[in-house]
Amino acid sequence: MNTKAEQAKGMGPADIGKLALASIVLIAGIVGFYYFSDNPNVPSFARVVGVIVAVAAALAIGAFTVPGRKLRGFIAESQFELRKVVWPSRDETLKTTGIIIVVVIILSLLMGLIDWLLKTVVLDWLLKLGH
Template sequence: MASSQVETVSTGAEKAKLGAALLLVVAGVAGFYLLGRQGAVAQWGALALALIAAVGVFFTAERGKELAGFASDSWREVKKVVWPTRKESIQVTAYVFAFVVVMALFLWVTDKTVEWVFYDLILGWR
């Protein structure tokens, strides 16, 4: 069955929006370092404002809208998940721990048995 989605071609305006968002990020980082003598508040303020503006510009572009739609759909799917109860989580965790202990004992016994067979019986090193 073929997908009914149509892939759009980026227009000049879309590329300009993405470029502007990228330039705002670069300007924010540059401003952070250039405002070193002005104090931490000015540095972090410039960075925060530039990043907020970059995010705003990005979400006006088509790719930003697609990302927002994807995030919305993902959140809707997460809400559909049936999460285990506290009791179920504790029981499964206990089963995992018990299995780990049993496997550790099994591997230890196997290792000691192989060691005994090779070193004591076959080679007689002890």
Template sequence: MADKLKFTLALLLLVSGVAGFYYLGEQPMIVRVLAVLAGIGAGVAVAWFTVPGRRFVGFSREAIVETEKVVWPTRRETIQVTGIVFSFVLVMAVVLWTTDKSLEWVLYDLILGWKK
């Protein structure tokens, strides 16, 4: 129950930061942006002390570790795969256009007799 209250408080702090942006409409932009950042910071600080917040931090750290394990493609591989995708799209466009025009000819010219 305490975590739900903390999480609700964190969301209220976040919303108050955004509301502060609009409430301080006559102030310089830097003050308005700082109000939003203060709301976000306060909300994150409160959420940090909840069990879901700690789990989220742990999950984020694990995600970063897993991202470092990824073997990213080289520039050459990226260019080759991009070329293959573009070629496939071009071939499919021609096939679909040919199919469309063939069906149009069969339906309108042969079956219905509507000459263009």
């Protein structure tokens, strides 16, 4: 667990401006993609590349804001924690999967048996007692 003390900072006007600019760039890329869809001189590949460039530019602009820095820190800490995970071996994974399949089959049969018993009791015995 990370015990760094962080100062709570709000977004300033510069951050709001950067996020607005990132939104404008992203919207411009999407609008450009659809605007040039009817133009036969612009290939589909160029339109897709334009959207990808717009998304990359918007992410780059947004990365230098307070929320962007927090997100980058979160991703870096997540990657650090992910390196600590001990992944199961192939043999352990196969054995665990086999056990789960067997348990699911057994529970399914058990639930089917309970359902059949309840159906038999209610429909065959209890409802026929009234006749």
